[in-house]
Every structure is written in C-alpha cells, then in structure tokens.
Amino acid sequence: LLWEDGRVAGVVAGGEEIWAHIVIAADGALSFMADKAGLRAPLAPDNYAVAVKEVYKLDEKTIEERFGLEEGQGAANLFVGAVTKGLFGGGFLYTNKDTVSLGLVVGMSSLMKSRPPIETHSLMDAFAARPEVACRIKGGDLKEYSAHIISEAGLAGVSKLCAGGMLVVGDAAGFALNVGITVRGMEFAIASGVMAAETANEALERGDASEALLAGYEKRLREIFVLKDMETFRHSREVLEKERLFTVYPRFICSLLGSLFTVDEKPQASLYQRAMGVAKQHMFSWQSIKDIMDFRKL
Ligand SMILES: Cc1cc2nc3c(=O)[nH]c(=O)nc-3n(C[C@H](O)[C@H](O)[C@H](O)COP(=O)(O)OP(=O)(O)OC[C@H]3O[C@@H](n4cnc5c(N)ncnc54)[C@H](O)[C@@H]3O)c2cc1C
Missing domain, CATH: 3.30.9.90 (D-Amino Acid Oxidase; Chain A, domain 2)
Known part of the structure; x- marks a missing residue:
C-alpha cells in the first residue's frame, strides 16, 4: 500500500506505484491489503x-x-x-x-x-x-x-470495512457464510462491490475520501442483505463446528438406511423396531438433545 498523510493513497503492483483517490481491496480471503491497512486480525487456522x-x-x-x-x-x-x-x-x-x-x-x-x-x-x-x-x-x-x-468465521471474520482512502469488499472483508447446506460468498462479493462503488462515487464527488465519509459503506451494507444475513447466521460456526455432525449423524443415517433396506436369512423386526434400535445406538444421548436445541440457532 502507498500512504499519504496517514491515509491509503494507492498500491504498489509489480514494482510499479499506482496512486489513487480510493483503493478498493478485492483481493480475496487472504487479503494482504486489508492486513497491511490494519483492518483485520491476523489469519488464524x-x-x-x-x-x-x-x-x-x-x-x-x-x-x-x-x-x-x-x-x-x-x-x-x-x-x-x-x-x-x-x-x-x-x-x-x-x-x-x-x-x-x-x-x-x-x-x-x-x-x-x-x-x-x-x-x-x-x-x-x-x-x-x-x-x-x-x-x-x-x-x-x-x-x-x-x-x-x-x-468459516461468519460475522466474527468480518474485518473493519474502511480506512481513510480505502474500502474492503467480498472475501477480503470476510463476507462468506457456510450454513451447512450452502456456502455463500459470490453474491456478497458482488453486492459489496456495488456498495463500495457507490460510496467511492460519493466520496469523489465531494472530494472527501476520509474514513468518516467512507463509513457510509457499512451503513449501505446494513441496509441490504449483506450485513443483515451475516448477522442472521452469526451462530452458524458454533453450530457447524460440532464434530458429531461429521461423525455420529452421518453414521446414524447410513446405519438407519442400511438396517431398513437389508434383507437377510433371519426373521425381521418391524421397521419401527429396527429404526429405534439404530437410533438408540447413535442418537439417544443428552448430547444429541443439546445439538438439536443448538440447531435452532441456524
Ligand atoms: C470450493 C469453493 C466453493 C464455493 N462455493 C460457493 C457457492 O456455491 N456459492 C457462493 O456464493 N460462493 C461460493 N464460494 C465462495 C466464492 O467463490 C467467493 O466468496 C467469491 O469468489 C469471492 O469473490 P472475491 O472477488 O471477493 O474474491 P476472489 O474470487 O478470491 O477474487 C480475488 C482475486 O484477487 C486476486 N488477487 C489476490 N491478491 C492479489 C494481488 N496481490 N494482486 C493482484 N491480484 C490479486 C486473486 O488472484 C483473485 O483473482 C466458494 C468458494 C470455494 C473456494
């Protein structure tokens, strides 16, 4: 990054200095630009x-x-x-x-x-x-x-969104959501890009790229789905990081279907009895009840 009077004023790319009124960091999840501007915490596994x-x-x-x-x-x-x-x-x-x-x-x-x-x-x-x-x-x-x-950090992974002379969009800003059945990021990247462009336009018209004016970017993101959805799904990580989701529950579903569809030489118990037998083996625990209660947060 290039700095002038304590504000971001451009970038150095391939050894070349490129000066700009406003830099929009769109350099993806590893964003070295957001890092160098001190807008986000260091990366953690x-x-x-x-x-x-x-x-x-x-x-x-x-x-x-x-x-x-x-x-x-x-x-x-x-x-x-x-x-x-x-x-x-x-x-x-x-x-x-x-x-x-x-x-x-x-x-x-x-x-x-x-x-x-x-x-x-x-x-x-x-x-x-x-x-x-x-x-x-x-x-x-x-x-x-x-x-x-x-x-995978959800709302907790969203960086500070602007500094004097700089805005951060898309994955660079941490706009990514894993809610288990979908991974979202593309529409956040597009929408935040549009909001950053509108904010930059206003800043250029007013001749003011200060942090105070660029803070309007976050306000815009709060008015559309980007920060609303990040907020709605703020618990997704704590729910999805349960190890049992990737071990106990898949095994339960496979065992259940295996039991219901298996026909061998022995007399069979009723479907209900077989299902309950498998459920007892995998699911009947306080931990499962706690997990089900936690799923309500998603
Ligand atoms: C496996 C996988 C599956 C996904 N599935 C979905 C999905 O189903 N739906 C969905 O909405 N999202 C999905 N996503 C997320 C989505 O791809 C991202 O959220 C989206 O691409 C973010 O766009 P972006 O422009 O912010 O970042 P990126 O697409 O990462 O673009 C950043 C660009 O900046 C470039 N760059 C970085 N540093 C520099 C530098 N120093 N100089 C020049 N260029 C640089 C990079 O090369 C890259 O081209 C998925 C992601 C992955 C990895």
Whole structure:
C-alpha cells in the first residue's frame, strides 16, 4: 500500500506505484491489503477451511445420462461424513455445461489436529475413487486442479470495512457464510462491490475520501442483505463446528438406511423396531438433545 498523510493513497503492483483517490481491496480471503491497512486480525487456522476442486471435461450427453438430466438441466450433490474422515467439512459434485466439478472443503484446524495426519490431496483421491463418484467422472479429462481458502468465521471474520482512502469488499472483508447446506460468498462479493462503488462515487464527488465519509459503506451494507444475513447466521460456526455432525449423524443415517433396506436369512423386526434400535445406538444421548436445541440457532 502507498500512504499519504496517514491515509491509503494507492498500491504498489509489480514494482510499479499506482496512486489513487480510493483503493478498493478485492483481493480475496487472504487479503494482504486489508492486513497491511490494519483492518483485520491476523489469519488464524480456526477461521478458515481449505478447498480443493477438480474439473473434468465430459461431453454434454454423457453428463446428462450419468446424472439423469434433461437438456439444459444441472445437478449438485453434497457429501458429508466419511469423505473427510469425520473432519469438519464435506464434499461436492456438480455439473456444468460440459464439465463436472468435484471437490472437498476441510477445516484447517481439524486437518492440523488430525492424528495420524490427514492430507487434503489423499482425501481428494479417495473421494474421486468412491464408486458413486468414480462412475460419474469416468473417462473425464482433468482440466483444472485448484485450491482456495474459505472463511468459516461468519460475522466474527468480518474485518473493519474502511480506512481513510480505502474500502474492503467480498472475501477480503470476510463476507462468506457456510450454513451447512450452502456456502455463500459470490453474491456478497458482488453486492459489496456495488456498495463500495457507490460510496467511492460519493466520496469523489465531494472530494472527501476520509474514513468518516467512507463509513457510509457499512451503513449501505446494513441496509441490504449483506450485513443483515451475516448477522442472521452469526451462530452458524458454533453450530457447524460440532464434530458429531461429521461423525455420529452421518453414521446414524447410513446405519438407519442400511438396517431398513437389508434383507437377510433371519426373521425381521418391524421397521419401527429396527429404526429405534439404530437410533438408540447413535442418537439417544443428552448430547444429541443439546445439538438439536443448538440447531435452532441456524
Ligand atoms: C470450493 C469453493 C466453493 C464455493 N462455493 C460457493 C457457492 O456455491 N456459492 C457462493 O456464493 N460462493 C461460493 N464460494 C465462495 C466464492 O467463490 C467467493 O466468496 C467469491 O469468489 C469471492 O469473490 P472475491 O472477488 O471477493 O474474491 P476472489 O474470487 O478470491 O477474487 C480475488 C482475486 O484477487 C486476486 N488477487 C489476490 N491478491 C492479489 C494481488 N496481490 N494482486 C493482484 N491480484 C490479486 C486473486 O488472484 C483473485 O483473482 C466458494 C468458494 C470455494 C473456494
């Protein structure tokens, strides 16, 4: 960052100085700019997950057949439990027009604490080899392999949003929400970009890029869904970081379905008795009741 009179006044990129009335930091989850401007706390592994993604090229007809789709339709599958060996996170498999995206998200601190150590790339290899996944990517040409980090801190991970001469948007500001069934960030990035542009426009018209004027950016974000949703889902991390969500509950669902669908040579108990037997084994505990009470916060 370039500074002038205690305010941000530009950036240095590739050794070149670029001076500006206002800098809008849109440099993603690791935002070195927000860091250097002192707008956010140092990065901590508890607040982030690492994501890896593979993109396989397949022709459109093959994708439609494998996912049971009509022309123009798409499908998204989510996975939880064994795919991360019970660590915080999950897997995804979704269709694009003529590619299929396969990936995993795993909490950084869960990975760091895992004993014996678990590495993301070996989880990814095992995930791609699972029968329900392998049959869908079979013969696909691996076009991309990428890794990224995602903020899991929710509202607690939102940085200070402006300094004199500077605004922060999107992932750089910590606008990311994992609510278990969806990961959100793109619409926050777009909306915060628009609000930052409006604020910058006003600042330029008034010839005032002080922190006091740029604070109008946060006010704008409070009036639309960005900070409203971050606030509504402020408990998502404390609910989702329960280890049981990735161990006990997936095992319960698999055991329940296994028990209900298994027919062997022995006389069978009623469906209700079998379901209760599995529930007793996995679910009947004070901890489960506490978890259910906590889910109400989501
Ligand atoms: C696996 C995964 C799945 C996701 N799924 C969803 C989803 O389903 N729905 C959803 O809404 N969101 C999802 N997200 C989140 C979404 O991708 C992000 O919230 C969104 O991309 C944030 O946009 P951004 O522009 O703020 O940051 P980014 O998209 O990270 O863009 C930042 C850009 O800045 C560049 N940059 C960084 N530093 C510098 C520098 N020093 N100089 C020049 N350039 C720099 C980077 O290269 C990058 O191109 C997902 C994220 C991941 C990783």
